[in-house]
Amino acid sequence: MKVEKFIPVGRENAISRAALSIRTGARDRFNRKAIQEARDRGVPIVFCDDGSGYYIAQTSAEVRALQRNYLKRIFAMMDTINSLSTTVHIMEQEEGVPDEQGNACPDDMPVFQERLSEIDSL
Numbered sequence: 001m002k003v004e005k006f007i008p009v010g011r012e013n014a015i016s017r018a019a020l021s022i023r024t025g026a027r028d029r030f031n032r033k034a035i036q037e038a039r040d041r042g043v044p045i046v047f048c049d050d051g052s053g054y055y056i057a058q059t060s061a062e063v064r065a066l067q068r069n070y071l072k073r074i075f076a077m078m079d080t081i082n083s084l085s086t087t088v089h090i091m092e093q094e095e096g097v098p099d100e101q102g103n104a105c106p107d108d109m110p111v112f113q114e115r116l117s118e119i120d121s122l
Contacts, residue, residue, distance in 0.1 A: 014053035
């Protein structure tokens with residue numbers, strides 16, 4: 001199913017997740033997966049920050065806002081990975097677990113330090 005056929009063009013015509021499920025006859029989870037697949041094909045399906053729903057973007061600014069939202073999510077996940085990496089490192093030191101080369105775990109744990117300087121530069 002091409003979910004984009006059920007999603008209107010323009011923010012003023014945004015469709016809620018519940019209404020989209022009624023239109024498509026599919027469950028919300030299926031629709032969200034279909035939306036992701038459409039985005040992966042380059043279909044500019046965006047969502048309203050106010051929670052009013054999905055729509056097909058009409059401007060590059062709307063698509064850039066979606067990109068920034070994804071980057072914020074990615075950076076939040078990277079922060080979680082970094083925190084968990086530190087925790088694993090401490091736990092492995094306490095447990096005496098060696099690293100891949102058979103050495104005791106080094107004090108400096110590699111973390112994601114390369115991040116985009118500004119999300120707004122998109």
